[in-house]
Amino acid sequence: MTLTRDGIAYCVARDLPAGSYVNLGVGIPVLVAGYLDPRKEIFLHSENGILGVGPKAARGQEDLDLISAGKGHCTLVSGASLFDQSVSFTMIRGGHLTHAVVGAIEVAANGDFANWRVPGQAVPGVGGAMDLAVGVPNVFIAMSHVTNKGQPKIVNRCRAPLTARGCVKRIYTDMAIIDVAADGLVLREVLSGMSPDGILAKTEAALTIAADCREIDVPQTCNGIELLQ
Amino acid sequence: MINKTLATCSEAVASIFDGATIMCGGFGNAGMPGRLIEALRARGLRDLVIISNGAGTGPFALGALMGDGGVSKWIGSFPTPTATLFRERYLKGNVEMELLPQGTLVERIRAAGAGLGGFFTPTGVGTELAAGKETRVIDGREYVFELPLAADFALIKAHRGDRLGNLSYRGTMRNFNMIMATAARTVLAEVDELVEVGAIPPDDVHTPGIFVDYLVQVARHPELLKVATRGEDAP
Numbered sequence: 001m002t003l004t005r006d007g008i009a010y011c012v013a014r015d016l017p018a019g020s021y022v023n024l025g026v027g028i029p030v031l032v033a034g035y036l037d038p039r040k041e042i043f044l045h046s047e048n049g050i051l052g053v054g055p056k057a058a059r060g061q062e063d064l065d066l067i068s069a070g071k072g073h074c075t076l077v078s079g080a081s082l083f084d085q086s087v088s089f090t091m092i093r094g095g096h097l098t099h100a101v102v103g104a105i106e107v108a109a110n111g112d113f114a115n116w117r118v119p120g121q122a123v124p125g126v127g128g129a130m131d132l133a134v135g136v137p138n139v140f141i142a143m144s145h146v147t148n149k150g151q152p153k154i155v156n157r158c159r160a161p162l163t164a165r166g167c168v169k170r171i172y173t174d175m176a177i178i179d180v181a182a183d184g185l186v187l188r189e190v191l192s193g194m195s196p197d198g199i200l201a202k203t204e205a206a207l208t209i210a211a212d213c214r215e216i217d218v219p220q221t222c223n224g225i226e227l228l229q
Numbered sequence: 230m231i232n233k234t235l236a237t238c239s240e241a242v243a244s245i246f247d248g249a250t251i252m253c254g255g256f257g258n259a260g261m262p263g264r265l266i267e268a269l270r271a272r273g274l275r276d277l278v279i280i281s282n283g284a285g286t287g288p289f290a291l292g293a294l295m296g297d298g299g300v301s302k303w304i305g306s307f308p309t310p311t312a313t314l315f316r317e318r319y320l321k322g323n324v325e326m327e328l329l330p331q332g333t334l335v336e337r338i339r340a341a342g343a344g345l346g347g348f349f350t351p352t353g354v355g356t357e358l359a360a361g362k363e364t365r366v367i368d369g370r371e372y373v374f375e376l377p378l379a380a381d382f383a384l385i386k387a388h389r390g391d392r393l394g395n396l397s398y399r400g401t402m403r404n405f406n407m408i409m410a411t412a413a414r415t416v417l418a419e420v421d422e423l424v425e426v427g428a429i430p431p432d433d434v435h436t437p438g439i440f441v442d443y444l445v446q447v448a449r450h451p452e453l454l455k456v457a458t459r460g461e462d463a464p
């Protein structure tokens with residue numbers, strides 16, 4: 001059994017502190033929005049110029065001029081603000097956001113990661129990936145633990161083109177939660193039913209098992225969506 | 230009396246020339262100057278260099294310009310899968326691409342508009358997008374040097390404008406439009422509504438008229454009046 005994509009997002013949402021300013025990347029990261037406790041007043045940033053992104057606009061209620069970075073029509077939460085690209089990237093690069101949750105192709109033990117260009121991709125695009133990586137103090141990766149061919153994605157050294165060096169703070173996968181510490185990777189939480197040794201076997205980089213390493217605590221479902229499969 | 234208004238987009242783009250460097254505002258469809266871009270397409274100019282965040286959202290306006298064959302180079306950040314015509318031409322080797330991190334793209338444009346000779350950014354250090362660029366260590370951190378990026382023309386889109394060129398935007402239309410309006414020799418704006426001077430309260434003027442050379446009031450391009458069909462999860 002592993003966490004679903006929503007299960008990974010649930011774990012990230014659980015750990016984001018109240019009052020955070022967070023940018024969610026495409027893929028698993030955007031699912032985090034659905035699991036945030038409104039009492040925590042977490043503001044979501046969209047790099048095209050929004051702080052305070054709300055839920056997707058209801059059908060028929062779309063505002064043509066209001067889209068999020070994924071190009072879908074969104075709403076704004078109470079207290080939201082709108083701004084241009086220069087202000088948006090001042091927030092990102094200037095270290096004003098608190099967290100960026102992004103997907104990755106590979107993450108290395110030293111905090112390097114690759115997420116902007118799949119090797120062999122014919123037409124690359126980078127968007128705000130590199131700015132988020134260097135500017136935001138807490139870069140969290142949300143991804144599957146291994147590739148669809150079963151190859152480890154947590155590696156000694158990235159082989160895919162780098163997004164940035166040494167900036168990842170924590171990795172959330174479908175089977176583990178791992179901190180990137182100064183002296184290497186630390187296994188913090190393991191999915192129920194999996195042993196730390198089982199995680200080690202699916203990880204190329206060396207892992208230290210935290211003294212207080214515990215089981216990931218997630219319900220089977222949340223809002224009717226399966227978190228475990 | 231200052232009057233920067235023109236009757237048509239065709240008049241607005243009449244002075245654009247072969248080989249011109251042209252900025253196009255917009256992020257996705259929001260704030261895309263679709264009518265000005267279509268008027269530019271009708272000119273059939275050659276060897277254009279286009280600066281825009283994306284390379285189009287479908288086979289119209291920016292996306293169509295990229296397929297026309299008149300664009301020899303594109304400088305931008307994110308050619309999404311919907312930028313099909315650009316991607317086809319790029320894969321055939323018919324258009325050059327200079328890819329920049331999005332924050333570096335906007336800051337290079339800002340530097341040009343603000344009269345700066347460039348800047349050092351931590352973005353891209355150690356990656357292939359910084360290859361060959363000058364670096365410097367400042368307070369123990371490595372930065373890459375980026376040059377200003379100016380243009381001959383900027384095509385921008387705002388919601389409201391007055392004859393002085395004062396502009397205001399709605400929602401996420403500001404995106405690149407506000408900064409591009411500072412960084413081109415000639416700035417052309419397309420607006421939904423032309424209003425009397427003073428109708429836009431000074432607190433709500435996002436682009437002061439000093440930056441704008443000409444503006445045209447025109448109904449939006451029909452493709453830009455459609456609800457985007459792509460979801461939150463799209464790249």
